[in-house]
Amino acid sequence: MNKLLIVFALFFSAFSFAADTPYQLINKVGNDLFSDIKAVNKDGKADSTLMKNIVRSRLMPHIDVKFVSFKLLGKHIKGLQRTDAIEFIDAVDSYLVTTYANALLQYKGQDVLFEELPVSGDSNFATVKVVIKENSGPDIDMHFKFRQNNDGSWKVYDMVAEGISLLSAKQKEITTRISEVGLAQVTSELKSKV
Secondary structure (H helix, E strand, O other): OHHHHHHHHHHHHHHHHHHOOHHHHHHHHHHHHHHHHHHHOOOOOOOHHHHHHHHHHHHHHHEOHHHHHHHHHHHHHOOOOHHHHHHHHHHHHHHHHHHHHHHHOOOOOOEEEEEEOOOOOOOOEEEEEEEEEOOOOOOEEEEEEEEEOOOOOEEEEEEEEOOEEHHHHHHHHHHHHHHHHOHHHHHHHHHHOO
């Protein structure tokens, strides 16, 4: 009986480990996300609140919002008060939900292909290529950048679309804006874009 339990446990632990690779994670999350979007956006008229709910439930648990927030702060992270950090992270989270929801409202049922790229066994970073097949026009290439957390889970921290890192582009904008008007104002501006 104990041998059967050990074999059973080993099988499921191996399955759990295999399911946690960045490629398998984005494949599952992406398929669920686009399936939900297809269901609510059949005629191209999905409600933005409904889309935000889908993004919040399907996508955001797999985004490393804290890491993204700290990268966006750049040099302004020095001397940051805990309450200011929490408020900024919350604003970034809301901003990302709105940004992704608005982008996904444009999805009209195109085929989405996920391509596994090689990952070094000792690296905490990985990339998965995603190709959105367009019927009329060139395909859209995106690369999702993953970071492995201390608990072994993988989360997305950046998306590179057509060679442009969204994190890098936004970081330049945010750090410049914080230098000009301060963190409290930038946090308020991010919240107002919701």
